[in-house]
Amino acid sequence: MQKYHKDTFTRIPEEKQQRILDAAVAEFAANGFPGANINVIAKKAGISIGAMYKYFASKEDLFLTIIERAHSLLEGVLDDIERAPGGIFLKIEKMVRAAQRYARDYPQLHQIYLDLTSEGLSHLSRKLSGRMESISARFYDALIRHAMANGEIDNRLDPRVAALCIDNLILMLQYSYTSEYFKERMKIFIGADALVDDEKIVRGVMGFIKAGLLAQNRPA
DSSP, rough: OOOOOOHHHHHHEEEEEEEEHHHHHHHHHHHHHOOOOHHHHHHTOOOOOOHHHHHOOHHHHHHHHHHHHHHHHHHHHHHHHHSSOOOHHHHHHHHHHHHHHHHHHHHHHHHHHHHHHGGGGGHHHHHHHHHHHHHHHHHHHHHOOOOOOOOSSSTSSSSSHHHHHHHHHHHHHHHTTTTTHHHHHHHHHHTTTTTTOHHHHHHHHHHHHHHHSSSSSSSO
């Protein structure tokens, strides 16, 4: 985990650290990186602006600290799934369910991630994209290659392309539980119950993924 905060931040109580980060997440999610005000964050966290700059050199470093915490959260989820017993489809289903759960539990973090993909934050996305995307890329690539070697799925697939397709599908699913725009989009495509019938979504997504990965009567 890369460190963007100053050492003084790690020396304050964890409750205070979390209070500062929670205030920052709320501000960045509500106003985006350009519109977020570090003075507002300090006030909501109950600290002075001088103290804030003792912990973070800039607004950008505070933002990057939040992103790094989100990365650690993702790594923890993937590690748990990777260690769990079962084949590729059981593990992908766990990912789908985790996407639903974490999008609801951490909607502001997902909004920040969505904002990070915009061109307006390209200077930050270039800095973060390698670490941000390599976490899930490595997970899916290893999962798919292992399943191909075990004969679980079609061994003619390109594992990297398959990994990208699955990750894109799950990423869009997360946005569909987070962004108001994507929520409405999901209801248009799937129906008014899309956001409340989680099992319907799980069945549909897993049926689509299985159809794409299982060996069928395809030309060699």
